[in-house]
Amino acid sequence: MISLFRRKKSRPDAVSKSMVAKQKRYEALVYALHGDLFRYAFWLCHDRQVAEDLVQETFLRAWKALDSLKDEKAAKAWLITILRRENARRFERKQFDLVDMDSVPVPDKQSPGPEQNMETEWLRRHIAELAEEYREPLLLQVLGGFSGEEIAEILDLNKNTVMTRLFRARNKLKEAMDQDKSSRGQSNG
Amino acid sequence: MDDLEFRRRAYADPNDKSPDFISASTTNAGNRKFMDEIKDFNHKLTRALHEPVPDTLPDKLMLSRLLCQPDRPEGFGWRHLAMAASVTFVLGFSTRFMPFSAGAEPPPPAVGQVAMQHVRLEMPFTQNVDEEVSLTTINAKLAPYGARIQDMADVGKVYFANHCLFAGGPAAHLVIQGEHDRVHVFIVPADRALQLVNSFSDSHYHGEVIPMTLNRLVVVSELEEDVGKIAGKIKASLERAI
Numbered sequence: 116m117i118s119l120f121r122r123k124k125s126r127p128d129a130v131s132k133s134m135v136a137k138q139k140r141y142e143a144l145v146y147a148l149h150g151d152l153f154r155y156a157f158w159l160c161h162d163r164q165v166a167e168d169l170v171q172e173t174f175l176r177a178w179k180a181l182d183s184l185k186d187e188k189a190a191k192a193w194l195i196t197i198l199r200r201e202n203a204r205r206f207e208r209k210q211f212d213l214v215d216m217d218s219v220p221v222p223d224k225q226s227p228g229p230e231q232n233m234e235t236e237w238l239r240r241h242i243a244e245l246a247e248e249y250r251e252p253l254l255l256q257v258l259g260g261f262s263g264e265e266i267a268e269i270l271d272l273n274k275n276t277v278m279t280r281l282f283r284a285r286n287k288l289k290e291a292m293d294q295d296k297s298s299r300g301q302s303n304g
Numbered sequence: 305m306d307d308l309e310f311r312r313r314a315y316a317d318p319n320d321k322s323p324d325f326i327s328a329s330t331t332n333a334g335n336r337k338f339m340d341e342i343k344d345f346n347h348k349l350t351r352a353l354h355e356p357v358p359d360t361l362p363d364k365l366m367l368s369r370l371l372c373q374p375d376r377p378e379g380f381g382w383r384h385l386a387m388a389a390s391v392t393f394v395l396g397f398s399t400r401f402m403p404f405s406a407g408a409e410p411p412p413p414a415v416g417q418v419a420m421q422h423v424r425l426e427m428p429f430t431q432n433v434d435e436e437v438s439l440t441t442i443n444a445k446l447a448p449y450g451a452r453i454q455d456m457a458d459v460g461k462v463y464f465a466n467h468c469l470f471a472g473g474p475a476a477h478l479v480i481q482g483e484h485d486r487v488h489v490f491i492v493p494a495d496r497a498l499q500l501v502n503s504f505s506d507s508h509y510h511g512e513v514i515p516m517t518l519n520r521l522v523v524v525s526e527l528e529e530d531v532g533k534i535a536g537k538i539k540a541s542l543e544r545a546i
Contacts, residue, residue: 282313288345
């Protein structure tokens with residue numbers, strides 16, 4: 116009888132212990148990766164509030180499916196895959212609420228500031244205007260630090276396609292930037 | 305590695321660590337300069353992509369906050385649908401046994417209104433139909449109502465004989481020839497819920513209701529017809545048959 120009680124008592128302990136461990140694991144993921152996920156989300160949707168919502172949805176799903184994540188090293192790719200799916204669902208839910216490029220937050224371009232800031236803002240606007248097929252591999256490489264193979268896996272493309280898109284993404288931005296500089300030089304001179 | 309390939313790979317991944325790329329990037333001054341440029345550009349790119357993260361975000365992602373948000377889209381629809389279904393079910397089930405007061409129940413329809421409306425609606429059909437109905441057919445149609453006609457001569461020409469819907473239940477409907485125009489005869493089971501009168505009329509039709517043993521005989525005609533006479537004739541024929 117006593118042993119029966121003991122067993123009963125010990126079982127919830129074990130359950131809550133594994134629960135605490137799972138919770139700790141989850142919180143570690145939040146602290147380590149919320150920034151990367153937020154930035155990625157922002158560049159997908161161009162809206163800080165929507166990006167926050169997306170990250171919340173993503174982590175909620177991640178919590179529910181946490182047991183399916185076997186290797187902590189794969190966590191970032193796993194979370195980004197969830198995030199991309201959530202973003203796609205967002206478009207299914209509100210098909211007509213497409214992001215207007217004018218609403219991409221760009222600070223007042225007239226305000227005087229260091230050349231560096233101007234350049235950064237100029238780049239941000241052009242990154243936002245890149246087609247998604249070029250922007251996403253670039254985000255994964257620059258923000259996520261993923262290799263060509265990893266990006267190919269996340270986006271479900273072959274590696275050559277990914278490398279071509281990365282080349283084109285940088286090429287478009289660099290070309291636009293060089294053109295902009297030369298035209299500015301001309302109008303100033 | 306040729307120049308074009310080198311530049312392609314530099315654009316695709318400035319941090320390419322493969323030995324052939326690294327050696328190509330240092331072979332000549334041109335490539336070195338190009339590499340410096342592209343790395344500088346990549347640095348700018350990284351800076352541009354660096355969106356500041358809200359300080360409050362990690363807090364919002366803690367489970368205590370995440371799991372108790374009121375309107376998570378997932379499960380939202382189901383929970384409300386389930387709730388609505390439960391409420392509907394309970395309401396439906398409980399009111400099934402609730403005795404309604406007499407006043408709440410709608411009164412049964414008036415026999416005259418039902419009959420005249422029926423005639424009016426079917427007029428486009430009944431004014432032209434002629435199925436040359438025989439006595440056998442008429443009596444077959446009347447049999448479920450426990451009625452029969454003795455002789456065709458009692459009723460005259462019968463254009464149409466069939467079952468119809470009368471105040472929510474079956475009745476026999478005969479279309480016969482009157483003195484001027486066609487006359488409609490309904491044989492309605494006596495237990496049909498109806499507000500009864502002996503006779504009724506409106507601007508176009510009039511009619512009589514004659515109670516019989518099992519049925520009510522309802523006869524409707526246009527105003528110039530002597531509906532009472534026809535009703536009496538049919539009643540006599542039906543009675544004689546019994």
